[in-house]
Amino acid sequence: MRAAVMGSGSWGTAMAAVLCDAGTPTVLWARRPELAARITDDHVNPDYLPGIDLPASLSAVSSARDALDGADLVVCAVPSQSLRANLAGWRDQIGPDATLLSLAKGVESDTLKRMTEVIAEVTGAGDDRVAVLSGPNLAREVAQRQPAATVIACTDEQRAQRVQDACSTAYFRPYTNIDVIGCEIGGAVKNVIALACGMASGAGLGENTLASIITRGLAETIRLGEALGARAETFAGLAGVGDLVATCSSPLSRNRSFGSRLGEGRSLVEAQEATNGQVAEGVKSCSSVRALAAAHDVEMPLTDAVHRVCHDGLGVRDAIVALLSRSTKPE
Numbered sequence: 001m002r003a004a005v006m007g008s009g010s011w012g013t014a015m016a017a018v019l020c021d022a023g024t025p026t027v028l029w030a031r032r033p034e035l036a037a038r039i040t041d042d043h044v045n046p047d048y049l050p051g052i053d054l055p056a057s058l059s060a061v062s063s064a065r066d067a068l069d070g071a072d073l074v075v076c077a078v079p080s081q082s083l084r085a086n087l088a089g090w091r092d093q094i095g096p097d098a099t100l101l102s103l104a105k106g107v108e109s110d111t112l113k114r115m116t117e118v119i120a121e122v123t124g125a126g127d128d129r130v131a132v133l134s135g136p137n138l139a140r141e142v143a144q145r146q147p148a149a150t151v152i153a154c155t156d157e158q159r160a161q162r163v164q165d166a167c168s169t170a171y172f173r174p175y176t177n178i179d180v181i182g183c184e185i186g187g188a189v190k191n192v193i194a195l196a197c198g199m200a201s202g203a204g205l206g207e208n209t210l211a212s213i214i215t216r217g218l219a220e221t222i223r224l225g226e227a228l229g230a231r232a233e234t235f236a237g238l239a240g241v242g243d244l245v246a247t248c249s250s251p252l253s254r255n256r257s258f259g260s261r262l263g264e265g266r267s268l269v270e271a272q273e274a275t276n277g278q279v280a281e282g283v284k285s286c287s288s289v290r291a292l293a294a295a296h297d298v299e300m301p302l303t304d305a306v307h308r309v310c311h312d313g314l315g316v317r318d319a320i321v322a323l324l325s326r327s328t329k330p331e
């Protein structure tokens with residue numbers, strides 16, 4: 001299998017390194033020629049993974065056509081809200097049986113579609129060719145070759161197994177699953193819950209509060225997932241509670257850090273400026289997940305509160321009061 005990783009932010013670069021370490025010939029696409037040159041010539045990505053040595057076998061190009069030429073595995077590693085526009089430019093160069101693997105964790109703002117739905121719609125690929133990779137995978141830790149596991153989900157289990165073979169290494173262990181919806185919803189909603197954890201932490205609240213947010217966040221994630229046709233068991237796995245715990249707990253998480261800045265009292269603009277060009281997907285997905293939940297009559301109070309803090313000017317303290325003053329109910 002030959003892989004093209006389309007997007008050289010932190011996760012695209014880390015996954016390209018995993019594929020190389022697994023022995024899969026891999027080309028990385030970077031928008032900027034100067035970044036492609038640094039990756040190919042010096043084996044570093046100083047913008048997104050500073051201080052990390054990339055495999056010598058990894059090369060990068062700034063022409064999407066060159067990256068996609070002959071690729072059997074096309075890894076979509078750009079942020080969720082830009083995936084559709086990027087794919088429209090790539091689709092004519094993607095081979096008729098290539099596997100399309102989404103790394104993005106978000107829900108599209110205008111359409112409320114999951115990323116595999118966007119990929120299938122734009123490229124015309126059948127569901128059996130479209131897969132998602134999701135799990136507790138903070139890019140920097142994976143790029144440092146720290147042990148981690150993940151899930152590759154595809155309705156075609158054999159195709160998922162081929163992707164699993166292409167990215168299995170001594171430190172990176174992918175499991176397969178056929179529940180694409182559950183894996184994607186787990187990945188998108190945990191970013192929103194990590195924002196909530198960051199807000200609480202930034203406001204000076206402790207571990208009881210964080211554990212309560214994580215647990216109730218998981219409950220509302222499962223409610224939405226099941227309404228969309230996901231399997232509840234998926235949320236007990238790596239793409240569910242695994243990713244939720246990693247993201248909500250780690251200072252490496254951009255979503256948690258973003259929420260923390262808001263909890264400290266900084267404005268949305270100030271929090272955005274501090275990201276150094278890195279994407280905190282939950283800031284946009286809190287609104288699309290909330291709208292998706294409303295369309296399916298699913299109650300998601302934490303997601304609603306995060307949306308109101310990020311986009312309606314609600315203060316973090318007021319959001320906490322509003323959440324705790326809801327009517328009581330059984331667990």
Ligand SMILES: NC(=O)c1ccc[n+]([C@@H]2O[C@H](COP(=O)([O-])OP(=O)(O)OC[C@H]3O[C@@H](n4cnc5c(N)ncnc54)[C@H](O)[C@@H]3O)[C@@H](O)[C@H]2O)c1
Nearest residue numbers: 008009010011012077078082103104105137138139278279
């Ligand atoms: N970083 C992680 O730890 C991690 C882990 C798992 C999943 N993800 C997911 O992977 C996806 C990609 O995030 P990332 O962390 O690699 O990105 P990043 O935040 O590290 O960097 C953003 C990247 O996207 C590029 N980009 C921004 N706008 C673009 C556009 N319009 N067209 C093309 N490229 C554009 C930037 O040039 C940069 O390469 C996100 O959905 C994220 O949730 C990230």
Ligand SMILES: O=P(O)(O)OC[C@H](O)CO
Nearest residue numbers: 135136137138253254255
């Ligand atoms: O840094 P975040 O918050 O985008 O999270 C990164 C990964 O999704 C963790 O699995």
